[in-house]
Amino acid sequence: MKLIDIKGFVLKEQTYKENDKIIWVLCENIGKVSILAKNAKKMKNSKFVLTQLFSLVQLTLVKGKSFYYIEDGSLIKNVNFINNEDIIFYLSYFFELLDISFNDGDVIDVNFFKILIKIFLILESNTIDKDLILRIFEFKLLKKLGCNIEFEKCNYCSQNLKESVVWFDFTFQSVVCNSCSKLKEFKIENRIINIMRFLSKLDIRNIPRLSVTSSDMKFIFNFNKILLDQNLIKMPNSIKFLGGYE
Ligand SMILES: [Zn+2]
Structure with missing residues (x-):
């Protein structure tokens, strides 16, 4: 045995x-x-x-x-649920996303598992904004699922973006500059692109004090939902507890 x-x-x-x-x-x-x-x-x-x-x-x-x-x-x-009632919604989403993302037998590498433990402990400890943690988690998970988002260089001309309003093409998962835009892409402020780029590269062991406004957070959530929907076989039901179907 x-x-x-x-x-x-x-x-x-x-x-x-x-x-x-x-x-x-x-x-x-x-x-x-x-x-x-x-x-x-x-x-x-x-x-x-x-x-x-x-x-x-x-x-x-x-x-x-x-x-x-x-x-x-x-x-x-x-998990300690006492004085931490809303944690159930965040954890349900976190674990349901993991359940959908991995099949029996998929290998979870040590580094990714360490990230998951860290996120779990941060969510449980209530020290950092839970929405922010979940956005960071979504970026880490998307990367794990093979979605490498290009936030810096235009998909067509490879120039760094300088304009204050730019475009995002969800098919190529890349930003597009104004000159190359075919106007079919998703319009997005460059400052939000910068926040997302920062969050996607963040070392989870060392999260600085960050304040992201609730409207920016909602925007990033909607952005991530489109990418998750493209990369997962189904969307988690628990997303509705976090305002996911608004
Ligand atoms: Zn371009």
Whole structure:
């Protein structure tokens, strides 16, 4: 019997029979796995605490025919919802995006997993604007999904953008200057392009104090939604809790 040690996030859960649960865990090394946790619905069972939605856990697993099974484990971090009620909406979106983005067996590299842990801890700690964190996360995720957004050079002439109002072509995922614009692109202020470029390159371990106005934040959210929609098989339902379908 081969034991597999993993560290991962409980993305999703489903009741199975009366006392069991199936959970989907996004792991650092083996990607997304489904685990059948017997008796995990019983509060006195040790698996109860290891299978809580949105927690970060360390597990020792055994691979079965259709599922993995828990041999042992410990809780690394769960979410404190007290005095932090709206966190559920942000975490639902964060984890649903991850669930949609990765299939069983997709490898999650160590660096990307570190970014996810950092974002999770920042969201939970309530120290930085959660909308800002999610916008940064969306840029990191888009990059992971192969969407390399060009914010600096025009798609056609490769010149750096100087005008105050420029264009964005979602097909090429690139900015377009005024001279090259075919007027079919999305009009966008260069100062917002600069904010987005800054956010997309930001080192998550070192987020400076930033204030982005709520109208700019909404604009960036709408911008990211178009790109997410292009790159994901479906959009997360939880986006509606964050005003995503306004
Ligand atoms: Zn151009």
